[in-house]
Amino acid sequence: xxxxxxxxxxxxxxxxxxxxxxxxxxxxxxxxxxxxxxxxxxxxxxxxxxxxxxxxxxxxxxxxxxxxxxxxxxxxxxxxxxxxxxxxxxxxxxxxxxxxxxxxxxxxxxxxxxxxxxxxxxxxxxxxxxxxxxxxxxxxxxxxxxxxxxxxxxxxxxxxxxxxxxxxxxxxxxxxxxxxxxxxxxxxxxxxxxxxxxxxxxxxxxxxxxxxxxxxxxxxxxxxxxxxxxxxxxxxxxxxxxxxxxxxxxxxxxxxxxxxxxxxxxxxxxxxxxxxxxxxxxxxxxxxxxxxxxxxxxxxxxxxxxxxxxxxxxxxxxxxxxxxxxxxxxxxxxxxxxxxxxxxxxxxxxxxxxxxxxxxxxxxxxxxxxxxxxxxxxxxxxxxxxxxxxxxxxxxxxxxxxxxxxxxxxxxxxxxxxxxxxxxxxxxxxxxxxxxxxxxxxxxxxxxxxxxxxxxxxxxxxxxxxxxxxxxxxxxxxxxxxxxxxxxxxxxxxxxxxxxxxxxxxxxxxxxxxxxx
Amino acid sequence: xxxxxxxxxxxxxxxxxxxxxxxxxxxxxxxxxxxxxxxxxxxxxxxxxxxxxxxxxxxxxxxxxxxxxxxxxxxxxxxxxxxxxxxxxxxxxxxxxxxxxxxxxxxxxxxxxxxxxxxxxxxxxxxxxxxxxxxxxxxxxxxxxxxxxxxxxxxxxxxxxxxxxxxxxxxxxxxxxxxxxxxxxxxxxxxxxxxxxxxxxxxxxxxxxxxxxxxxxxxxxxxxxxxxxxxxxxxxxxxxxxxxxxxxxxxxxxxxxxxxxxxxxxxxxxxxxxxxxxxxxxxx
Numbered sequence: 088x089x090x091x092x093x094x095x096x097x098x099x100x101x102x103x104x105x106x107x108x109x110x111x112x113x114x115x116x117x118x119x120x121x122x123x124x125x126x127x128x129x130x131x132x133x134x135x136x137x138x139x140x141x142x143x144x145x146x147x148x149x150x151x152x153x154x155x156x157x158x159x160x161x162x163x164x165x166x167x168x169x170x171x172x173x174x175x176x177x178x179x180x181x182x183x184x185x186x187x188x189x190x191x192x193x194x195x196x197x198x199x200x201x202x203x204x205x206x207x208x209x210x211x212x213x214x215x216x217x218x219x220x221x222x223x224x225x226x227x228x229x230x231x232x233x234x235x236x237x238x239x240x241x242x243x244x245x246x247x248x249x250x251x252x253x254x255x256x257x258x259x260x261x262x263x264x265x266x267x268x269x270x271x272x273x274x275x276x277x278x279x280x281x282x283x284x285x286x287x288x289x290x291x292x293x294x295x296x297x298x299x300x301x302x303x304x305x306x307x308x309x310x311x312x313x314x315x316x317x318x319x320x321x322x323x324x325x326x327x328x329x330x331x332x333x334x335x336x337x338x339x340x341x342x343x344x345x346x347x348x349x350x351x352x353x354x355x356x357x358x359x360x361x362x363x364x365x366x367x368x369x370x371x372x373x374x375x376x377x378x379x380x381x382x383x384x385x386x387x388x389x390x391x392x393x394x395x396x397x398x399x400x401x402x403x404x405x406x407x408x409x410x411x412x413x414x415x416x417x418x419x420x421x422x423x424x425x426x427x428x429x430x431x432x433x434x435x436x437x438x439x440x441x442x443x444x445x446x447x448x449x450x451x452x453x454x455x456x457x458x459x460x461x462x463x464x465x466x467x468x469x470x471x472x473x474x475x476x477x478x479x480x481x482x483x484x485x486x487x488x489x490x491x492x493x494x495x496x497x498x499x500x501x502x503x504x505x506x507x508x509x510x511x512x513x514x515x516x517x518x519x520x521x522x523x524x525x526x527x528x529x530x531x532x533x534x535x536x537x538x539x540x541x542x543x544x545x546x547x548x549x550x551x552x553x554x555x556x557x558x559x560x561x562x563x564x565x566x567x568x569x570x571x572x573x574x575x576x577x578x579x580x581x582x583x584x585x586x587x588x589x590x591x592x593x594x595x596x597x598x599x600x601x602x603x604x
Numbered sequence: 605x606x607x608x609x610x611x612x613x614x615x616x617x618x619x620x621x622x623x624x625x626x627x628x629x630x631x632x633x634x635x636x637x638x639x640x641x642x643x644x645x646x647x648x649x650x651x652x653x654x655x656x657x658x659x660x661x662x663x664x665x666x667x668x669x670x671x672x673x674x675x676x677x678x679x680x681x682x683x684x685x686x687x688x689x690x691x692x693x694x695x696x697x698x699x700x701x702x703x704x705x706x707x708x709x710x711x712x713x714x715x716x717x718x719x720x721x722x723x724x725x726x727x728x729x730x731x732x733x734x735x736x737x738x739x740x741x742x743x744x745x746x747x748x749x750x751x752x753x754x755x756x757x758x759x760x761x762x763x764x765x766x767x768x769x770x771x772x773x774x775x776x777x778x779x780x781x782x783x784x785x786x787x788x789x790x791x792x793x794x795x796x797x798x799x800x801x802x803x804x805x806x807x808x809x810x811x812x813x814x815x816x817x818x819x820x821x822x823x824x825x826x827x828x829x830x831x832x833x834x835x836x837x838x839x840x841x842x843x844x845x846x847x848x849x850x851x852x853x854x855x856x857x858x859x860x861x862x863x864x865x866x867x868x869x870x871x872x873x874x875x876x877x878x879x880x881x882x883x884x885x886x887x888x
Contacts, residue, residue: 453798497690502748
């Protein structure tokens with residue numbers, strides 16, 4: 088799709104400043120990092136510029152902190168001079184100036200898949216986090232003591248929870264993940280004071296409700312999946328919360344769930360006060376490759392053909408980049424960012440149309456990309472000054488086998504076996520069209536998130552344990568340090584006492600960089 | 605054409621010159637990168653709530669009992685049938701601990717829902733049924749236990765033609781590949797020829813990548829690649845270990861002996877893939 092003329096403008100969020108931590112997320116992220124993505128837009132673009140392209144080569148280590156636990160996948164929060172971060176079953180508060188630990192908290196686990204924890208949320212002086220054994224827990228931010236905990240999902244049905252909660256006004260939004268058992272995915276809103284459930288939005292329709300026509304029967308839709316794996320983004324003017332839903336269940340065997348399977352593999356816009364869905368856009372109809380559409384839906388504004396538009400972009404696990412109008416879900420653009428061979432083209436709504444032969448087959452179907460996808464949960468970034476959308480691209484191919492041919496398979500019903508893993512990249516796409524602007528190879532592993540700043544810097548990492556600062560306009564490397572461990576979380580930046588810090592996690596350690604005094 | 609920043613080196617084959625896959629699965633990307641299959645210890649750590657493997661004798665007895673008494677309503681695989689619900693997804697079955705919930709339900713039935721009581725089942729029979737259900741549940745959920753079905757569905761003669769055109773430069777059906785089908789089951793054989801490196805690294809028989817480094821001075825080093833990234837390349841040669849920072853004017857050329865296999869994947873159709881596997885299956 089061609090555009091006459093477009094330019095980007097930073098979404099202006101003009102709101103009164105308030106003491107409450109939840110409203111800090113409404114402003115473009117700057118001195119603090121009060122929510123998972125820094126602010127509600129999901130751009131992970133910091134307005135700080137003390138550290139910039141001119142002086143980043145002089146960046147030096149300010150402090151390190153060794154949590155001596157699991158690898159950190161959480162994006163830390165930084166509020167009022169304190170950093171808060173988590174791994175499954177553990178949380179820490181550390182002094183953001185010195186890295187000294189203030190308190191730590193642990194959960195005695197009942198089980199659940201311990202794949203990672205994406206981080207915490209803060210509201211007033213209360214923190215919120217989830218555990219693999221499906222608790223939503225609120226801690227006192229000052230002391231780390233538990234205020235309350237509530238069960239959000241049935242551990243025995245294979246649910247586990249990794250998501251970082253997102254607070255919007257008095258709503259704590261969380262969602263469990265689905266491992267294997269065929270469950271219905273959902274998003275919950277809880278009261279931050281009491282932990283009481285306010286509403287629940289299910290990712291599949293209730294029997295007979297609109298959308299049921301995309302499922303063969305009520306049993307299929309009541310076990311249809313659509314887990315919401317990643318925190319969403321929020322537009323306060325439209326009052327819409329945006330997030331993606333995961334794959335339908337059973338994962339790789341679709342014969343028992345013929346139909347498009349709404350609203351699995353969808354970008355969804357929902358009112359956070361009522362839990363009612365406003366619109367959705369399905370990115371992979373009737374998915375059989377486990378390509379969760381859960382990736383961060385990044386919000387930005389642009390002028391297209393002379394008209395200002397409010398946009399949403401998602402770099403999807405299925406290897407396609409989607410741009411939508413975030414007011415109504417109208418399709419704007421779709422483009423490819425990795426080699427893929429599973430779709431013959433796009434339909435009239437800009438959705439990829441799958442080759443039937445590339446669904447899992449008993450004798451195997453060779454598919455680019457593998458189940459892991461062309462990108463995954465790693466937080467992307469969008470820089471309104473360059474107009475580019477940045478993501479970590481993974482390049483893979485796998486043979487997808489259908490192992491259960493019965494009319495009613497369960498759980499996975501198939502398996503994929505990787506046959507190629509190529510070098511990943513940090514890649515820049517023109518945000519409105521998805522056209523690739525530059526591609527910076529980054530090896531295999533160390534799939535961390537991205538951060539851009541007004542200092543004309545892009546922070547990320549590669550598969551050899553190198554922390555990187557790149558020029559966001561060209562992808563050229565400006566700074567690196569070899570931390571010799573995979574960086575697996577989203578880097579953040581913050582400012583205290585007039586001093587900017589860049590914070591990375593490598594393995595179980597945090598590294599804070601700053602300019603020499 | 606967009607600006608592509610690949611590392612200084614020229615690479616033969618698609619793979620970058622980096623160390624191989626991790627030995628343990630990377631859950632961040634889904635476990636499809638996990639080969640060979642994960643160890644029981646890894647699986648216990650990853651899925652602590654999965655029912656453990658049950659006593660095989662009990663499972664076998666339970667399966668027989670289930671088929672005679674339960675499958676009419678609940679389906680032969682316990683995934684639901686004529687009016688009886690799916691027991692794999694069942695809240696009750698998933699909450700059951702050693703029969704504490706399943707036992708009473710079998711004994712008493714569910715009068716309001718059309719399930720008759722089975723009062724004559726002994727404790728041992730109940731235990732067998734419970735073992736069967738928990739094993740079914742586990743088998744359905746752990747995808748690494750899934751068996752790949754028949755892969756040799758292609759045309760062996762066509763596979764042989766493809767082999768002559770694309771593989772015979774390096775391989776011989778009567779030479780290095782003689783009897784290959786006796787050594788691997790068909791599913792493993794297909795994976796082996798598509799991605800030999802994975803299986804070979806597991807057996808520690810993978811050929812090493814070679815690298816030639818020419819410094820800006822013109823000095824040349826050739827040897828076994830140890831590591832390469834954007835900033836450093838290192839190798840072993842006859843004189844020992846060498847490590848170089850990547851600098852402008854340097855050339856780094858990596859040769860991957862398995863590159864031809866990666867190249868195949870770009871253009872391989874599923875038909876060709878099945879044909880070649882079927883042909884290789886004849887090499888017994």
